[in-house]
Amino acid sequence: MNETLKQLFEEDQHDLRTMRFDRVDRDRERRKKVKQVLDNGGATVGIDFIHAAIIYQHGEAQEDWWQAYQLSVRAVELGFKPKWLAALALDRWLLSQGLPLKYGTQVIPFGGVYRIPKIDPNTTDDERIKWDVPLLSELYSFRNLRGFMNYEIVGASKNENLKVNVIRLERPPAHTPALSVIPCGITDDNRSIFENPFGWQWVENSEGTFDLGWLLMPNVSELAHAVVDEGTPIIEKVTLKDQVCILINYNESKTLYTRSNNGVWAITGFDYHNVIEKALSLLGRSSSICRDNR
Helix, strand or coil: CCHHHHHHHHHHHHHHHHCCCCHHHHHHHHHHHHHHHHHCCCCCCHHHHHHHHHHHHCCCCHHHHHHHHHHHHHHHHCCCCCCHHHHHHHHHHHHHCCCCECCCCCCEEECCEEECCCECCCCCHHHHHHCCCCCHHHHCCCCCCCCCCCEEEEEEEECCCCEEEEEEECCCCCCCCCCCCEEEEECCCCCEEEECCCCCEEEECCCCCEEEEEEEECCCCEEEEEECCCCCCEEEEEEECCEEEEEEEECCEEEEEEEECCEEEEEEECCHHHHHHHHHHHHCCCCCEEEEEC
């Protein structure tokens, strides 16, 4: 084992746990040192390439994440197990380009809730097993996510076809690539609708911050409502016509989960009536609402 790479890896993990104010600059310096070791042939066994890959995984550019992927694949070729770091690195490289993830191992914030971006539908569960990542049926619940920070379940609700667990992460996910944003429409009250590469849409308030957003997830039976801020969830059942939906109130935010033929809609906003109105428009139903606090 290369002791320099091991020490750099340990420094990286310490900075990640403590979230140092100068962490980005220290990440850059570590990548320079790792490159020197690699250029001099200092990595010889699988764990060396894993240590180097993690340093690059905590980079800030596409070339960093591609290097992390190549290094972690080399570690697997040398017999290193588990293999999931290669899947994480590939997904982060794809995420940085706004492309569907291969395995779904990354999360990004949307209206204060952390979500898994769009996933390549051609990825099979056999491939997931090969690379030691969760099956699709597990993924959106955040169960068995690899390389993920600790979290606690602070609330849960279930209806006849969906369970939502409210989980609080121990810290915000780091090293998340920035995504492009485009305007894609206008609301009835003349506000711009914005969209990211994964088709998630939202509108902003007069101060230019998130006000109401909506996204479609696959037809799964269990999913996570992942937050970072301290708070106590208040969970309600809301009946829209003949469907019982789950409403998560967390601090000032409200998220409604409702199932459609195409998947599960998550609508997040700060005004209850705006959230309900958007849900009804997405479902194409008239307004008939019944709330049940549970």
